[in-house]
Amino acid sequence: MKAEIIAVGTELLLGQIANTNAQFLSQKLAEIGIGVYFHTVVGDNAERLMRTIELAASRSDLIIFSGGLGPTQDDLTKETVASYIGAGLVTDRVAMDRIEAFFHQRGTVMTQNNRKQALVFDRGDVFPNDTGMAPGMAAEHEGRTFVLLPGPPSELYPMVERYVMPYLINLLPERQVFHSHVLRFYGIGESALEERLLDLIEGQDNPTIAPYAKEFEVTLRITARAKTMQEAEELIAPVESEIRNRLGAYIYAEGETSLHEVLVDELAQSGRTIACAESCTGGRTASLITSVPGSSAVMRGGIVCYTNEAKHDLVGIPQEVLDSAGAISEETARLLAENIRQKLGASCGISVTGVAGPDPSEGKPVGLVYIGVAVEGLPTVVKEVRLAGSRHAIVSRAAKFALFYALQRLKKGERI
Numbered sequence: 001m002k003a004e005i006i007a008v009g010t011e012l013l014l015g016q017i018a019n020t021n022a023q024f025l026s027q028k029l030a031e032i033g034i035g036v037y038f039h040t041v042v043g044d045n046a047e048r049l050m051r052t053i054e055l056a057a058s059r060s061d062l063i064i065f066s067g068g069l070g071p072t073q074d075d076l077t078k079e080t081v082a083s084y085i086g087a088g089l090v091t092d093r094v095a096m097d098r099i100e101a102f103f104h105q106r107g108t109v110m111t112q113n114n115r116k117q118a119l120v121f122d123r124g125d126v127f128p129n130d131t132g133m134a135p136g137m138a139a140e141h142e143g144r145t146f147v148l149l150p151g152p153p154s155e156l157y158p159m160v161e162r163y164v165m166p167y168l169i170n171l172l173p174e175r176q177v178f179h180s181h182v183l184r185f186y187g188i189g190e191s192a193l194e195e196r197l198l199d200l201i202e203g204q205d206n207p208t209i210a211p212y213a214k215e216f217e218v219t220l221r222i223t224a225r226a227k228t229m230q231e232a233e234e235l236i237a238p239v240e241s242e243i244r245n246r247l248g249a250y251i252y253a254e255g256e257t258s259l260h261e262v263l264v265d266e267l268a269q270s271g272r273t274i275a276c277a278e279s280c281t282g283g284r285t286a287s288l289i290t291s292v293p294g295s296s297a298v299m300r301g302g303i304v305c306y307t308n309e310a311k312h313d314l315v316g317i318p319q320e321v322l323d324s325a326g327a328i329s330e331e332t333a334r335l336l337a338e339n340i341r342q343k344l345g346a347s348c349g350i351s352v353t354g355v356a357g358p359d360p361s362e363g364k365p366v367g368l369v370y371i372g373v374a375v376e377g378l379p380t381v382v383k384e385v386r387l388a389g390s391r392h393a394i395v396s397r398a399a400k401f402a403l404f405y406a407l408q409r410l411k412k413g414e415r416i
Contacts, residue, residue, distance in 0.1 A: 001172070003029055003036045004060035006052060008068035008077050009151060010043040021066040021149075021156055028160055030210065031223055032169055032178040034062065044074035053084050057144050062171070067151030069134035071113040078119060078137070078148055085141035088122040091115070095128075095135045102133065127163040131155050138167060145171060179232035180223040181240055185250040186259060186404040190218050196246055200239065207235050209243075216397045217259070252407055259403045260288040266410050267298035272347035272376075274406065276302035277315050277340035279327065279353040280369065284399035300344040305336070315339045326362045328353055330370055330382045337372030338380055349374040350406045356394045369398045373409045381409065 068077030096118040103110035124139030132155035190213040207224035224235035286302035341349025354369030
């Protein structure tokens with residue numbers, strides 16, 4: 001089965017938003033053995049969209065659209081596809097009830113154009129929209145399958161996971177189980193990870209190994225196809241074991257999660273708390289932690305000690321240390337972590353001090369960062385990292401390194 005993804009929206013062509021839906025859909029289709037051969041982006045123009053549909057139908061078996069299901073006049077996807085496949089449009093009562101309830105709960109008047117969002121094909125399948133208004137839909141025409149999905153990722157992602165994936169699996173000529181294990185890595189780049197696993201990747205067949213980088217970390221998906229879930233697990237197990245033997249030090253979690261979620265969960269499970277003292281990251285580390293629901297149970301607080309005066313007055317770093325070793329030093333990072341832990345009564349204190357750029361500081365190069373981790377009952381450790389990229393990239397990566405080293409220390413209680 002050859003698949004094609006068509007993203008509809010002039011805002012994509014203008015670069016106002018990124019086409020993350022296509023990336024997500026390609027990953028999900030790969031999990032069940034459907035190859036994506038083409039990605040297309042087309043603006044909100046019925047004529048150009050029709051030509052795009054005609055081309056896609058000439059070369060692909062499965063055509064998935066994202067976007068263009070909304071209430072405004074430039075939302076043309078369902079009308080254009082319906083015209084191509086000869087389908088009528090009817091109101092889906094479940095979707096209409098949801099839309100009416102949305103406006104009623106907010107005490108606002110629903111305009112007539114919002115009724116358009118409840119229209120679906122008069123044949124085929126409808127996918128409920130649990131997080132928005134416009135439902136998705138699917139229909140077959142002349143041996144091709146057309147799937148229409150809303151544009152907002154917050155609506156598309158859960159719809160695909162809950163409803164579209166089971167629908168697509170039923171389309172496959174051979175009913176098989178496709179099962180994946182996801183390993184999440186930090187502290188190693190995609191190219192370095194691939195080099196360490198090159199023999200496994202080159203020799204892969206079933207299961208398959210797919211690494212991809214995202215937000216300064218690497219995710220590895222191991223996918224097996226089999227007749228049963230147990231057989232798929234048995235195929236994955238030896239491959240995952242070998243990967244862990246080679247790269248276990250960089251694995252921080254399994255499944256769909258994030259560093260800050262895993263850290264908050266580890267703190268909560270162990271009954272511990274955390275506090276942050278940040279210089280070059282400007283509160284980014286604390287922001288990641290507090291973005292997790294339930295983080296109030298583990299987060300004691302944080303201080304952005306950007307200047308030497310703040311480091312001295314607020315976190316108690318001796319002036320002689322700042323004068324001799326400097327703000328960007330192993331000694332300052334150590335004291336920041338220890339002092340913030342004690343001042344805020346936390347089980348763990350983490351610190352970040354370094355040079356985010358664009359210019360050097362204290363004679364230290366851009367990208368040099370020291371991260372301190374002080375855990376109650378354990379010796380404090382300080383890690384030196386050297387980062388590259390823009391100021392934004394250095395700040396983001398430094399904050400995530402702080403989370404990663406804190407997690408390692410809390411989970412393993414060993415030097416990092």
